[in-house]
Amino acid sequence: MGQPYHIRSFCSIQQETILLNGKPVFKSEQEDFDAFAKEAYKFIDIKYPKFFKMDHLSKLAFLTANLVLDKENITPDEPSNTALVFANSASSLDTDRKHQESIQNKDNYFPSPAIFVYTLPNICLGEISIKYKLYTENSFFIFDSFQPQKLIAYTKGLLDSKKAENVLCGWVEFDGKTYKSFLYLVSAKGTLEHTEETILKLYNA
Amino acid sequence: MEELKQELKAKIIDQLNLEDINVEDINDNDPLFGDGLGLDSIDALELIVMLDKDYGIKLTDPKEGRAIFESIDVMAKYISEYRSK
């Protein structure tokens, strides 16, 4: 079985509501995601203007990760061996559609480089790594639905082999009107058990 | 030319998602890249698309862009000379 690991903090964002460690920290009336994200950004007081260049998936991942990492005092100023292991079902589909629209019309053909760079699901990992200076391992899986067991196995592997001290893992999904993020930080020490049961409970809360 | 400069400032803010920056905040001869507005390589490419889309100027070499996008002044001068829209 090996050493047991624990969840230190977790955050979820869906339906314009942010929960940090199970407690609501922010709620907005804005149904438009960009407007919601801007309000949340200001509320959390992030101070990172590049945020506004990100696509929806990256904004969602960034906000969620920011809350967890800040809560756990993981900052860009001190090197931290925090790996990132995310998954979703829709990949980068939300932005893919925008790119596709921009190349569809031969007469009004102006694809945007700033949109194209986000047509990969793992760019959001890059954005988080850039801000927090994480030169660590990162991986992005595509599943049909949230499957904690697979993330647990990968995470344990990283921690057991001491490839990472912490692993930020979870689910970040953005598809048109629906979005949900659920990220949790796993380490040797923490308050909750790193088990499928616990993770699913937190995910569904 | 003044109108074009204002237009460019507004477009840059909008196109490049520069939050919390207003037209008044951008001086005509501020460096746009590097320390100035802190634009990066993707922003430069977006500006190349903008030159084509809004002013009919096609650049084929991305390196040309850095010289043209040095500041609002330089950009406006270049555009007024070469625009076809």
Next chain:
Amino acid sequence: MDQGVAITGMGIISAIGNNVAENYASLIHEKKGISRIQKIDTIHRDEIMVGEIPVSNDEFIAQLGLPQDNNYSRTGMLGVLAAQEALKDARIENIDAYRTGLVSATSVGGMDMTEKYYYDYFTNAECQKYIIAHHAGDSTQKIADHLGINNQLVTTISTACSSAANAIMLGARLIKSGKLDRVLVGGSDCLSKFTINGFKTLMILSDTYNTPFDEHRKGLNLGEAAAFLVLESDHVVKAENKNVLAYVKGYGNANDAYHQTASSENGEGATLAMQQALKVAGLNPKDIDYINAHGTATGNNDLSEGRAFINVFGDKVPDFSSTKAYTGHTLAAAGAIEAVYSVLALQNNIIFPNLNFKTPMKEFNLIPQTKAKQKELKHVLSNSLGFGGNCSTLIFSKNA
């Protein structure tokens, strides 16, 4: 120092061949697969060159014996063909004899069909079958279904150009940890207007043959391909008396933490990934005999990767070459096809040339191998550096 993980089979389809033997023949005869695009109707056809596989979708359907009403994307078909060859090469007849998994990689997924039929979906019911094939997991599932791999882990990794390398890395870890007895690992990506248009707007596509590590390089050629390796545990190798082609000896993944798509000037991410791979392999830099570089021939990558070589190897950078001048940059499949080429290099003690090279880059004194070179090879290092700063390195060894 850990034992390497045995590779017992390989399969590949690319612009330079429809199987391992054809790819190898092209490599040693300097036969590149780059040309003007034939099969996709794009407005950029005269401005770019690509590594296109000269086989149509209809021919693939016939080759695979698929029913006419199938909903395979080209990505899926390429994947199945390569995976099939790998299983055959590994002499696997009963897939269920051991716990067998599949880790596949893609970035395009079923986009080739989606972009073709997107606007017809509302009016033409016949093409709606491709909707579900768009999902990145679909090509993986097609491979799993076709080959009967469904009892254990079947999963998809999508981390841009390092995807397949990460699939191989995960596969090796799954074997080492005893979670699987064997695993099929690799990736598949086909050409699509989506990627062609996207890369065009980033202005990193060359209008001629790509020239990795050359001072006058103009950018990359996109390519399409699929490749898979079969990794098996020592227990299975022994029990089945398998012929081992090579070993996955080391692997590393690190984030460059610099920019969404550009690599850092000093190649931090690539440096860290290579160092990590050496550590896992228990090797020193001087043990590497050949590097199959990521070498996409963009201004940014080759500079960054070159600097990373110097960071890791100092003034003793091993013989290196990029095989992308042959195949183009095959995106998510690159890590896998280059893994196949690394194993071929080890098996045949040959370093493949970096085609089209003329002028060394002014920033450093790194000259790739320009002619095929016979050399005793024990350890080969392969880099795959992806957008999102996702840098992966694999080390393949002749012995465990």
